[in-house]
Amino acid sequence: MLRAAALLLVLAIMAGLRQLAPAPSDPSASVALALGFALLAAYLLGGAAERVRLPRLSGYLLFGLICGPYLLNLITSPMARELQVVNGLALALIAVVAGLELNLRRLRPQARAVLTIAGVTMLGTLAVLSIVIWTAWPWLPFPPLAGAGRVAAAIVTGALVASFSPTVSIAVIAEARSRGPLTDLVMAVVILSDLLLIVIFALALQLARWSGAEGAGEVGVGIQLAWEMVGSLAFGAIVGALFAVYVRVIGREVTLALLGLCALLAFVAPRLHFELILSALAAGLVVENIAPPDGDALKLAVERGALPVLIVFFAAAGASLQLDALAIIGSTAVALALLRLGCIRWMGDLSVRIAGLAHTPARMTWMGLVSQAGVTLGLATIVAAEFPTWGAEVRTLIVALTGLHVLVGPILFTTALRRAGEIGAIDRLEPAQTRERQV
Amino acid sequence: MGAERPTAVLVRRHPVFGVDATPLPSILWILLGIALGPMGLGLLSPAALRHLDLVVTLCLALLGVLVGLGLARHPPRDPLRTAIAATVEAALSIAAVAGVLAWLLATWDLPLPMPRPSFVVLVAICAAASAAMTDRDGDDALRGAAQLANVGDLPLVLAGTIALAMLGREAILSRLLMTAAAAIGVGFAGSLLFERASPAERGVFLGGAILLLGGIGRYLATSGLLAGFVAAMFWVRMPGVADRIASDDLRRFQHPLVMLLLVIGGATLVPTVPVIWVAAALVLLRLTAKLLAGAAVARLIRAPVARVASLLVPPGTLGIAIALNARQILDGAGTVLVGVIVLTVVASELAALALAHEREPAS
Numbered sequence: 122m123l124r125a126a127a128l129l130l131v132l133a134i135m136a137g138l139r140q141l142a143p144a145p146s147d148p149s150a151s152v153a154l155a156l157g158f159a160l161l162a163a164y165l166l167g168g169a170a171e172r173v174r175l176p177r178l179s180g181y182l183l184f185g186l187i188c189g190p191y192l193l194n195l196i197t198s199p200m201a202r203e204l205q206v207v208n209g210l211a212l213a214l215i216a217v218v219a220g221l222e223l224n225l226r227r228l229r230p231q232a233r234a235v236l237t238i239a240g241v242t243m244l245g246t247l248a249v250l251s252i253v254i255w256t257a258w259p260w261l262p263f264p265p266l267a268g269a270g271r272v273a274a275a276i277v278t279g280a281l282v283a284s285f286s287p288t289v290s291i292a293v294i295a296e297a298r299s300r301g302p303l304t305d306l307v308m309a310v311v312i313l314s315d316l317l318l319i320v321i322f323a324l325a326l327q328l329a330r331w332s333g334a335e336g337a338g339e340v341g342v343g344i345q346l347a348w349e350m351v352g353s354l355a356f357g358a359i360v361g362a363l364f365a366v367y368v369r370v371i372g373r374e375v376t377l378a379l380l381g382l383c384a385l386l387a388f389v390a391p392r393l394h395f396e397l398i399l400s401a402l403a404a405g406l407v408v409e410n411i412a413p414p415d416g417d418a419l420k421l422a423v424e425r426g427a428l429p430v431l432i433v434f435f436a437a438a439g440a441s442l443q444l445d446a447l448a449i450i451g452s453t454a455v456a457l458a459l460l461r462l463g464c465i466r467w468m469g470d471l472s473v474r475i476a477g478l479a480h481t482p483a484r485m486t487w488m489g490l491v492s493q494a495g496v497t498l499g500l501a502t503i504v505a506a507e508f509p510t511w512g513a514e515v516r517t518l519i520v521a522l523t524g525l526h527v528l529v530g531p532i533l534f535t536t537a538l539r540r541a542g543e544i545g546a547i548d549r550l551e552p553a554q555t556r557e558r559q560v
Numbered sequence: 561m562g563a564e565r566p567t568a569v570l571v572r573r574h575p576v577f578g579v580d581a582t583p584l585p586s587i588l589w590i591l592l593g594i595a596l597g598p599m600g601l602g603l604l605s606p607a608a609l610r611h612l613d614l615v616v617t618l619c620l621a622l623l624g625v626l627v628g629l630g631l632a633r634h635p636p637r638d639p640l641r642t643a644i645a646a647t648v649e650a651a652l653s654i655a656a657v658a659g660v661l662a663w664l665l666a667t668w669d670l671p672l673p674m675p676r677p678s679f680v681v682l683v684a685i686c687a688a689a690s691a692a693m694t695d696r697d698g699d700d701a702l703r704g705a706a707q708l709a710n711v712g713d714l715p716l717v718l719a720g721t722i723a724l725a726m727l728g729r730e731a732i733l734s735r736l737l738m739t740a741a742a743a744i745g746v747g748f749a750g751s752l753l754f755e756r757a758s759p760a761e762r763g764v765f766l767g768g769a770i771l772l773l774g775g776i777g778r779y780l781a782t783s784g785l786l787a788g789f790v791a792a793m794f795w796v797r798m799p800g801v802a803d804r805i806a807s808d809d810l811r812r813f814q815h816p817l818v819m820l821l822l823v824i825g826g827a828t829l830v831p832t833v834p835v836i837w838v839a840a841a842l843v844l845l846r847l848t849a850k851l852l853a854g855a856a857v858a859r860l861i862r863a864p865v866a867r868v869a870s871l872l873v874p875p876g877t878l879g880i881a882i883a884l885n886a887r888q889i890l891d892g893a894g895t896v897l898v899g900v901i902v903l904t905v906v907a908s909e910l911a912a913l914a915l916a917h918e919r920e921p922a923s
Contacts, residue, residue, distance in 0.1 A: 127752040134745040134772070141738060142780055149610065150888070153617040153784075154775025160768035161749070164761075206614070377816060429764050 128165040131158065135188075135195045148199035155200040156207075160429055162188070163436035176535035177296050178289070178435050182528060185439020196440045204437035209387030210380070211434035212288060213401040217383060218423055219291040219308060220361070220405015228309055234476035235306065238486060239313040241472035243283065246464040247321065251279030253460060262450055263514045273329035274508070278515050280325050281501055282461055282522060284318045287311040287398060289492035289527060292431055293534045295423075301543035303482035307489030307534070312402060314490070319350065319396060322500055329508065353395040357403025360386060364404065365412035368419055375422035380430075438494065438527060446520040454521035458529075461522075465490050481541070488537035492530025493523045586691075586877060587909040589819050590902060593826020604827040612824050616884045617784055619821040621774030622810060623881055624788020627713050629807050632796035636707040638861075645860035646711035649872070650688050652853035654719065657845045658684035664841055670834045673893035678727055683838070685720050686883045686901045687846045689713070689876035704863040705854075705871035713878055714789075720882040721786040727889050735780045742776045743787040747794030751802040766809050781889050785881065818877055825880040825905075828887065828898045835896055839903035846904060847873060847911055874912040875905040 135158050144151060163184040170180030188195040196204070228235070255275035258266060266274050290311045294304050364382045368375055386404065390397040408414070469487025476483075501519035505512040538544050596604045604612075636642035662680045665672070672679050690709040721739075725732045746769050753765040773791050777784035795803040829835075850872045858868040883901040887894030 123752045123756065127749040130745055130749040130752070131772070134742050134749075134776075138738070138742060138776065138779060142735070145779060145781065147891075149613055150778050150781075151775070152614050152778075153621075153771050154779045156614075157768050157771030157773070157775045160764055160771060161753075164764050164768070206611075374816075424760050425763055428760050429767055432764065 124165050124168060128162055128169075131162050131165075132188075132195070135162075136193075139195055144197060144199075148203050151197075151200045152203040152206065155196055155204050156433060158188075158195070159184070159204060159433050159436040159440075163432050164428075167432070174539075176293060176531040178293055178431070178531045179528065179535075181432055181435035182439035182442075182531075185436040186442055186444075187439075189440035189442070191442075191444040201437060201440035204433065204440060207430060207433045207437065209391070209397065210383050211430045212397055213383035213386040213390075214380070214427055214430050215288050215291050215295070215434075216398045216401030217361075217379070217386075217405040217408075218295050218427060219287065219312060220402045220407075221409045221419070221423065222291075222294070222308060223312070223402075223406055223409065225406070225410050228305060231306065231309065234478050234483075235309040235313060237476040238306070238469070238472040238478075239310045239317060241475060242310070242465060242468040242487070242490060243285070243314045243317050243321075245468035245471070246283040246461065247276075247279050249464045249468075250282050250457075250461060251276045254278050254282070254457075261453060262518075264511050266511060269332035270329075273325065273332040274511055274515075276325040277322070277329050277504055277508075278518075280318065280322045281497055281504065281515065281519050282457055283464075284322075284493060284497045284500070285311050285314045285490045286492040286494040286497065286526070286530065287315045288494045289530055290489050290534060292435070293489075293492075293531050293538070295427055296431060297535060297538055297544045298547040299538045299543040300546040301482065301541060302480065303485060303489070303537060303541040304543050304546075306478075306483060306486055310486060311490065315398060316350070318500075319399075323349070326503075326507065349394065349396055350399065352393065353390065353397075353399035354403040356390065356393065356395055357386070357400035358407045360400070361404030361407035362412065365408045365414065368408070368414040369412065372414075372418055375418045376425045379419070379422045379426050442524045442527070443520050444524070446517050446524070450518050450521050454518060454525060457518070458522055458525045461526075462491060482537075482543075485537040485541060488533040491526055491533050493526035498523055586822050587906055589822035590826040590880075590906055593823035594829055594902075595826075596823065597827030597829065599829060599831070604823075609824065609827060612820070613888060615817070615820050616824060616881075616888060617774035617778045618770060619774075619817045620777060620784030620881055620885055621770045621788040622814065622817055623878065624717065624773065624783075624785040624790075625770065625792040625806060625810065626788075626814065627717060627785070627878075628789040628792025629796065629803055630710060631714060632793060633803065633807065634710075636711060641860055642707050642711050643714075645857040646708050647715050648860070649708060649853045649857045650712045650715040650719075652856060653688040653846075653849045654681075654684040656849035656852065657687050657842070660845050661838070661841065665838070668837065670837060672834060673896055674727075674890060678723070679897065681723050682720075682727075682882070682886055682897055683842060683900060685716060685723055686879035686897070687842055687875070687904060688849075689716055689879035689882075690850065690872040691874045691876035691878075702867075702871060704858075704861040705868045708854075708857070708861060708868065709872060709876065713876070716878055716882070717783075717785045717789055720885070721783040724882075724886055724889055725782045727781075727886065735782050736786070739776055739780050739782040739787050740790050742780075743773055743790035744794050746772045746776070746787070747791035747798075750791065750806070751795055751798045751800060754802045754805045755800055762805065762809055766806060770810075777885075778888060783882075783885050785878075785885065821877065821881060821884065825884060825898060825902050828884070828895060829902045830895055830899050831903070832896070832899070835899035835903065838896075839900045839907070842900060842904045843907040843911070846875075846908060873908060875908040880905060 138154070163181040166184040167177035167180030170183065171177050185196070187193055189201055190196065190198040254261070255271060258271055258275060290307055294308060360382060364378065367378055382404065383401065386401050387397060390400045408419070465487050469490065470484065473483050473486060497519060501516040505516040535544070593604070594600055598604070598606060658680045661683060662676065665676055665680065690712060721736065725736050750765065750769040754762060757765055769791070770788070773787040774784035777787045792803070792806070795806055854868045854872040855865045858865040861868070879901050883894070883898045887898050
């Protein structure tokens with residue numbers, strides 16, 4: 122009740138300010154207001170979402186959608202753009218958290234199953250979608266293409282449509298404080314799929330360049346891939362090792378140090394053309410698997426640091442959902458979303474059977490693979506820039522699809538985690554730590 | 561008693577109410593900012609400084625809250641007498657500096673990026689901030705001077721906010737009232753949330769509240785200092801422990817944020833001819849004004865005249881905060897103001913060091 126009153130109060134303050142005072146001409150003058158509003162109101166709405174058995178993340182997204190430029194306009198378009206100031210930090214933090222949760226010794230027995238599920242689901246979905254897109258190309262709202270150009274464009278578009286979101290899946294896991302077979306499996310599968318996606322996308326992009334003589338493929342695909350993947354992992358590992366030394370030797374202000382690590386990764390990785398998620402993941406993996414810290418300092422730091430960053434990240438994502446893209450390309454997007462959902466479901470079932478995992482949680486793995494978010498949008502932006510004749514239309518489609526999947530994905534995955542009984546398992550497994558946190 | 565070792569003067573600096581002494585003197589953070597900024601290594605480029613605008617907004621609200629909480633939670637022994645003395649001291653300092661500086665600027669005819677009266681008033685307000693040392697074992701004069709400097713932050717927050725609001729868009733009074741009303745709203749929302757929250761949730765609520773308070777000031781082109789101060793006073797007046805929670809939790813962020821504020825201040829320094837001339841004059845004017853104003857009010861707080869006056873010489877973080885606040889509203893024009901204040905703070909720190917050095921043999 123008190124929280125509902127506080128939420129209404131914060132909404133009233135924001136509405137009053139927006140109504141009574143004109144927005145400053147400099148968009149950066151509204152960043153702090155938008156961030157504070159998003160942090161408070163999205164968190165409170167997330168709590169309300171949890172009460173009706175929706176994931177908290179959906180509450181944050183809904184907050185962004187409702188208060189964003191298309192509905193209440195309490196967060197205007199420039200404010201929504203400014204809110205994305207946390208995107209790099211959030212992506213890095215989410216991937217570091219994923220690395221910290223990935224204990225390779227614990228995962229080793231499942232390695233074959235993870236490889237099978239990721240490979241079959243990703244490649245199967247990609248194959249089906251690419252064929253359907255190639256066949257339906259003349260009827261899709263894209264400029265006409267023929268021959269090898271159409272094949273390459275269909276594969277690139279198929280890779281984008283098929284992609285999974287490690288960001289959202291890991292964020293759901295972190296936020297639900299889940300642990301168990303399904304959590305471990307989905308986390309490993311989405312991360313491996315992300316690696317696969319980068320390889321497939323780079324190859325498809327190169328194929329599109331060769332076939333259509335569009336874009337400038339000056340650097341060999343092999344060298345580019347090696348730089349992007351090996352370089353990302355090496356950079357992340359070095360930074361992670363330095364962080365591990367800090368936690369072990371100094372061990373003070375770990376929350377600030379963790380946020381500093383993520384800010385460093387988010388700032389440096391794109392400038393060196395590294396894949397941010399891979400670098401951050403490698404940093405987390407090194408800390409967890411090579412130099413795990415003693416005590417709870419890092420776990421508490423993650424808990425303190427991750428919550429506000431996740432709230433703002435998903436509230437900003439909700440506010441930036443382009444509903445007009447969905448209106449323009451709605452029927453095509455819905456049809457493709459349904460086809461993708463079916464593919465992930467069927468391929469997921471098939472892969473689990475091939476991997477020989479008969480237990481029930483594993484059969485729900487597909488539910489953790491439906492989300493799409495920032496990585497896909499980033500790749501779509503690259504396509505739009507490289508292939509001006511058809512890339513912009515593909516980007517609009519991907520924006521609409523991402524909007525659908527970012528809303529549906531967390532709900533599906535949280536349902537799966539709840540059915541598997543893994544939500545809140547971290548707190549149950551570590552009651553002493555939880556008690557300590559509550560003191 | 562009574563003798564502050566020169567190094568201790570720098571180390572035990574206490575910028576505003578409720579803020580613990582920083583582990584390193586403020587001058588070092590300013591010099592670090594100058595070294596990292598466009599004048600030095602260029603790591604803090606103008607683009608990077610634009611991104612750090614959010615940190616300034618956050619710091620302003622945080623300082624406002626800390627001033628409010630400090631005023632209410634650690635009142636001076638004789639509140640009315642100290643409040644009168646602090647207000648008189650601040651007013652005398654501002655009037656003396658503004659009057660002479662206005663005459664000097666009219667004589668020199670230096671090119672300024674903003675109207676001369678506004679510039680003079682803002683410079684005088686920023687320069688009036690003091691940061692007397694705190695020393696819980698110190699003598700009465702030291703404690704009296706510290707309380708005077710601390711309570712003196714309140715008239716500076718108010719005067720600074722009004723001056724900044726006058727620089728901004730039209731409808732000055734309504735913007736100031738909206739700032740106060742919205743801050744009360746945020747304070748009320750905070751008091752509903754803080755007490756029943758887990759530690760992780762408290763971080764979200766407190767962080768959100770501070771961002772909102774800073775954001776209100778920035779959005780309305782007034783000041784996060786005022787918004788933070790009003791919300792803090794609300795938390796203190798409301799039943800419950802919202803003020804204690806805010807005070808305890810904000811302590812974790814105060815040092816990093818205040819250090820960042822000083823680093824940003826240092827990095828913003830662009831030493832043009834007008835900046836150097838005005839800063840040189842201001843150092844002398846400020847020193848004289850502080851000594852005179854301190855001497856004038858020393859009797860009110862029943863402390864030795866000479867000691868109180870000299871103890872008020874060290875400059876406060878609040879001056880840099882108000883200057884950076886003005887830069888947010890004025891954009892490029894405010895850079896001159898920040899430069900003047902940064903140079904003045906550095907020189908005044910050194911002057912305070914020299915004064916403390918002078919006092920040491922006497923003890």
